[in-house]
Amino acid sequence: MVELESLVRENIRKLKPYTSARDEFSGTASIFLDANENAFGTPLEKSAFHRYPDPYQQKLKEKISDWLAIPADHIFLGNGSDEAIDLILRVFGQPGQDEVLIMPPTYGMYQVSAQINDLQVVEVPLTPSFKLDRQAIEKVISDKLKIAFVCSPNNPTGNVFASEEIVWLLEHFKGIVIVDEAYIDFAPQKSVLPLIKQYNHLIVLRTFSKAWGSAGIRLGMAFANPQIIAWLNKIKMPYNVSELTQQTALSLLENIEEKEKRVRQILEQREWLTEALLQLPMVQKVFPSDANFLLVRFDHADATYRYLMERGIIVRNRSNQIHCQNCLRITVGTEEENRKLVEELRRMR
Numbered sequence: 410m411v412e413l414e415s416l417v418r419e420n421i422r423k424l425k426p427y428t429s430a431r432d433e434f435s436g437t438a439s440i441f442l443d444a445n446e447n448a449f450g451t452p453l454e455k456s457a458f459h460r461y462p463d464p465y466q467q468k469l470k471e472k473i474s475d476w477l478a479i480p481a482d483h484i485f486l487g488n489g490s491d492e493a494i495d496l497i498l499r500v501f502g503q504p505g506q507d508e509v510l511i512m513p514p515t516y517g518m519y520q521v522s523a524q525i526n527d528l529q530v531v532e533v534p535l536t537p538s539f540k541l542d543r544q545a546i547e548k549v550i551s552d553k554l555k556i557a558f559v560c561s562p563n564n565p566t567g568n569v570f571a572s573e574e575i576v577w578l579l580e581h582f583k584g585i586v587i588v589d590e591a592y593i594d595f596a597p598q599k600s601v602l603p604l605i606k607q608y609n610h611l612i613v614l615r616t617f618s619k620a621w622g623s624a625g626i627r628l629g630m631a632f633a634n635p636q637i638i639a640w641l642n643k644i645k646m647p648y649n650v651s652e653l654t655q656q657t658a659l660s661l662l663e664n665i666e667e668k669e670k671r672v673r674q675i676l677e678q679r680e681w682l683t684e685a686l687l688q689l690p691m692v693q694k695v696f697p698s699d700a701n702f703l704l705v706r707f708d709h710a711d712a713t714y715r716y717l718m719e720r721g722i723i724v725r726n727r728s729n730q731i732h733c734q735n736c737l738r739i740t741v742g743t744e745e746e747n748r749k750l751v752e753e754l755r756r757m758r
């Protein structure tokens with residue numbers, strides 16, 4: 410087990426956190442006059458949002474706990490997983506001093522969040538077959554390296570990492586290991602979530618933005634040892650997940666089968682789109698995907714990107730990322746959207 414306390418920034422360890430009205434009293438009462446809310450209510454019919462939401466989202470965490478069989482005290486909820494990413498960096502990274510490991514090509518927010526927090530970014534690119542470069546990682550491990558990000562399945566390459574690769578990293582690096590599983594529902598492989606019981610320096614991120622089709626509600630989840638969850642709670646904004654979001658997520662969790670149905674539809678479409686793209690002469694390669702998008706190598710990615718944009722179809726140009734020369738990242742859309750995309754590409758000269 411890693412001695413977590415020593416990884417935490419000293420000012421965060423010493424911090425006396427803000428206590429909100431709902432921190433000080435969270436029981437039941439008939440009259441609440443403690444939080445300067447508006448007792449006359451919301452100026453919208455049938456809406457009752459005049460009270461602050463539960464700062465620790467207990468009901469929602471219990472529901473997530475039932476869904477994933479993870480105790481509620483191992484769960485942090487944030488305004489998207491992007492909030493969790495930022496808070497983790499703030500708990501463990503000493504600005505101007507500590508380092509963060511990222512493995513490009515990968516999700517851009519790791520680097521941006523690290524830079525905002527004035528943390529030095531150490532890049533160890535994935536191998537050309539999108540695996541962890543173990544030898545290169547071993548070389549950059551030091552006392553200053555506090556946090557390592559693994560995105561699995563990885564954005565934009567689409568591949569999930571074998572759990573042995575994650576375990577190898579956990580065994581070799583004793584800082585905080587973040588495994589971002591935003592796209593795990595689309596992968597055949599199981600989540601590494603159960604590993605949080607064994608490795609107290611592992612944080613697994615999940616989100617409602619992808620498989621749950623609810624990017625608009627902004628709800629991300631971090632799963633980890635209760636000590637880590639307590640530090641994240643200590644520094645988060647008091648009411649970081651709105652009442653609207655909490656209520657919507659509770660309703661979503663009544664519809665797990667509907668989510669799974671949509672995941673199956675996306676997987677069918679992913680297969681169709683892969684086959685259709687492979688028929689096109691300008692497509693050099695469609696990388697295997699465990700996510701809801703495809704990384705596709707074209708003869709001329711820039712020209713293809715512009716051509717599609719002029720026809721109202723927006724994809725992501727990833728050409729300037731390492732190992733992604735001439736690659737576009739294409740999200741799997743509805744059947745109609747995918748057909749339209751392929752039709753337009755067929756017409757391209």
Ligand SMILES: Cc1ncc(COP(=O)(O)O)c(C=O)c1O
Pocket residue numbers: 488489490491492516560564589591615616617618624628629
């Ligand atoms: C790998 C990865 N993690 C996290 C996110 C952001 O998730 P959220 O919407 O929960 O902030 C994205 C969004 O594209 C992503 O690709």
